[in-house]
Amino acid sequence: MTATHFTEAEVARIRADVAILSRTVRDGKTLVYLDSGATSQKPARVLDAEREWYERFNAAPHRGAHALSEEGTEAYESARSRIAAFIGAQPDEIVFTKNATEAINLVAYAFSNATTGGGGGTGDRFRIGPGDEIVVTEMEHHANLIPWQELARRTGATLRWLSVAEDGRLDLSDLDEVVNERTRVLAFTHQSNVLGTVNPVRELVARAQVVGALTVLDACQSVPHLPLDVRELGVDLLAFSGHKMMGPMGIGALWGRPEVLDAMPVFLTGGSMIETVTMESATYAPVPQKFEAGVPNAAQAIGLAAACDYLADLGMDRVHAHEMMLTERLLAGLAERPWVRVVGPTDTTDRGGAVAFVVEGVHAHDVGQILDDQGIAVRVGHHCAWPLHRKMRAVATTRVSVHVYNTTAEIDAFLEALDRVPEIFGVG
Amino acid sequence: MDLYQELILEHSKRPHGAGLRDPFDAEVHHVNPTCGDEVTVRVHVSGDGTGAVLEDLSFDALGCSISVASTSMMAEEITGQPLSAATTKHAAIKSMLTSKGADPGDEDVIGDAVALAGVAKYPARVKCALLGWMALEDALAQAGHALRTADTTTSQPTTTDHRDAPNSTEGTP
Ligand SMILES: Cc1ncc(COP(=O)(O)O)c(C=O)c1O
Numbered sequence: 210m211t212a213t214h215f216t217e218a219e220v221a222r223i224r225a226d227v228a229i230l231s232r233t234v235r236d237g238k239t240l241v242y243l244d245s246g247a248t249s250q251k252p253a254r255v256l257d258a259e260r261e262w263y264e265r266f267n268a269a270p271h272r273g274a275h276a277l278s279e280e281g282t283e284a285y286e287s288a289r290s291r292i293a294a295f296i297g298a299q300p301d302e303i304v305f306t307k308n309a310t311e312a313i314n315l316v317a318y319a320f321s322n323a324t325t326g327g328g329g330g331t332g333d334r335f336r337i338g339p340g341d342e343i344v345v346t347e348m349e350h351h352a353n354l355i356p357w358q359e360l361a362r363r364t365g366a367t368l369r370w371l372s373v374a375e376d377g378r379l380d381l382s383d384l385d386e387v388v389n390e391r392t393r394v395l396a397f398t399h400q401s402n403v404l405g406t407v408n409p410v411r412e413l414v415a416r417a418q419v420v421g422a423l424t425v426l427d428a429c430q431s432v433p434h435l436p437l438d439v440r441e442l443g444v445d446l447l448a449f450s451g452h453k454m455m456g457p458m459g460i461g462a463l464w465g466r467p468e469v470l471d472a473m474p475v476f477l478t479g480g481s482m483i484e485t486v487t488m489e490s491a492t493y494a495p496v497p498q499k500f501e502a503g504v505p506n507a508a509q510a511i512g513l514a515a516a517c518d519y520l521a522d523l524g525m526d527r528v529h530a531h532e533m534m535l536t537e538r539l540l541a542g543l544a545e546r547p548w549v550r551v552v553g554p555t556d557t558t559d560r561g562g563a564v565a566f567v568v569e570g571v572h573a574h575d576v577g578q579i580l581d582d583q584g585i586a587v588r589v590g591h592h593c594a595w596p597l598h599r600k601m602r603a604v605a606t607t608r609v610s611v612h613v614y615n616t617t618a619e620i621d622a623f624l625e626a627l628d629r630v631p632e633i634f635g636v637g
Numbered sequence: 638m639d640l641y642q643e644l645i646l647e648h649s650k651r652p653h654g655a656g657l658r659d660p661f662d663a664e665v666h667h668v669n670p671t672c673g674d675e676v677t678v679r680v681h682v683s684g685d686g687t688g689a690v691l692e693d694l695s696f697d698a699l700g701c702s703i704s705v706a707s708t709s710m711m712a713e714e715i716t717g718q719p720l721s722a723a724t725t726k727h728a729a730i731k732s733m734l735t736s737k738g739a740d741p742g743d744e745d746v747i748g749d750a751v752a753l754a755g756v757a758k759y760p761a762r763v764k765c766a767l768l769g770w771m772a773l774e775d776a777l778a779q780a781g782h783a784l785r786t787a788d789t790t791t792s793q794p795t796t797t798d799h800r801d802a803p804n805s806t807e808g809t810p
Contacts, residue, residue, distance in 0.1 A: 572674075572700060573672070573701070574674070574700075574701035575701050578640065578762065590671055591672070591673045595673065598673065604673045604675075604699055605672050605701075633641055633646075634641075634702075635646075
């Protein structure tokens with residue numbers, strides 16, 4: 210049975226959980242928040258969970274043996290289990306980071322540490338140098354591009370990429386050439402934060418497996434929006450951020466296959482990640498502790514677990530169905546406006562609810578300003594994907610991105626507000 | 638909405654004196670990294686010290702209406718003027734744009750650019766309106782004529798033109 214989108218009454222209940230959605234902006238206008246791709250809004254349950262941590266459990270997890278520390282450790286580890294379950298993983302396959310950016314950097318630095326002999330780890334798999342290749346795609350967020358550029362620079366490896374076709378999908382015609390026996394790692398996004406394109410993960414993973422390359426999936430824009438199971442995806446490592454999935458800022462995670470995490474050298478070092486220490490050297494704790502140096506963002510981890518529970522209770526299949534219903538309405542509305550060019554797939558096949566567009570002849574900043582003046586929050590600019598914008602021949606785009614709390618009335622309000630743009634700028 | 642006054646739309650659609658010209662003493666390229674606005678500014682200065690005159694200011698602007706209009710207004714206001722006048726106008730526009738609305742701007746000093754007063758209420762757009770002026774400051778400095786108002790710049794000077802970056806469009810290398 211296919212899942213159904215939320216009814217108006219159901220969305221109203223969800224919205225009642227998210228206080229910020231009822232505030233007004235710009236002289237009393239109702240806020241229409243269509244920028245969840247940048248960061249999502251949070252339900253009371255998440256805020257309560259963070260507050261409860263500080264009111265009941267606050268102590269450094271995994272340090273000390275007093276009652277609070279014990280309970281705090283238990284709360285923190287329970288958060289890890291619930292977040293793991295949300296993506297079909299085991300608890301000790303989840304490494305907490307501050308966000309996806311840090312998670313991806315962790316992997317990139319594991320490669321350089323392996324190359325220079327640091328960081329413990331046993332993985333020849335992570336050694337990389339001249340003659341080796343790192344592959345990304347042209348649609349990556351800077352968070353999944355620059356860490357690899359830097360890794361290539363540090364190690365002498367070569368950075369290559371799969372290009373994006375006119376329709377906003379990956380051009381896989383040269384997949385077998387670009388991903389080849391020299392490829393050590395293939396890092397790509399599950400869903401583009403600009404185009405909305407959902408990439409064919411299994412096809413890419415299959416090719417990477419043939420050549421023995423490690424796969425790293427940027428799941429920042431997929432974990433919050435669709436039912437996902439890490440084992441079905443088949444990737445080796447996967448990164449996401451809590452704040453895009455109704456969780457707090459300051460918490461994210463790296464998921465990895467146990468044998469991969471086990472062999473991977475550490476990135477940040479210091480307290481809590483060790484097994485034994487002498488003045489000369491140290492040995493490191495098992496996964497995931499060896500990747501979690503320092504006192505963790507425990508309250509945020511617990512907030513993220515509450516967000517996972519909240520989304521799981523709604524049902525991710527229904528969250529997805531709801532967002533796709535909104536996206537379909539949005540795409541149909543934009544298609545009726547000939548002065549709009551959607552940058553990305555124009556139908557809902559293999560795409561999510563991030564929709565970027567250009568109003569021909571008007572800069573995205575101006576489009577965003579006119580929407581903002583009517584209380585509508587969208588993102589304008591290159592959305593941390595500058596090379597992609599250049600490829601799609603857009604200096605900047607305006608991006609609408611939806612989440613489970615958005616309504617059809619908000620999509621309609623956005624479309625109506627957008628019509629002010631050609632009025633003011635005399636185009637279209 | 639009051640931000641988009643007719644004068645701003647007019648300047649952004651038909652920028653005053655747009656297009657890069659010779660001769661020039663210095664050329665700079667500035668970008669606004671948050672949104673990708675770009676401007677190239679060339680200056681040609683004659684004379685020295687207090688007698689220095691900005692003989693020509695030419696530019697190529699790619700960006701939002703606010704950044705293009707502001708650069709156009711700048712060209713209109715200061716091309717052919719003594720550098721001392723450019724300095725005064727530069728300081729006046731900066732003061733107006735960063736005043737959060739407290740300084741409404743003086744038309745006698747900055748001409749059409751008073752139409753940009755509304756930008757000061759939108760912190761995210763101040764950078765757009767200052768882009769051309771910051772590029773001017775940088776170009777004059779490179780030409781050996783530093784403006785006296787040397788505070789922080791809000792845009793990032795770059796030496797390469799991003800539009801022509803070697804890896805940007807070809808796909809796999
Ligand atoms: C696809 C994608 N990857 C990575 C990131 C980086 O996320 P964060 O800034 O939370 O680390 C984002 C967020 O904008 C994103 O959309």
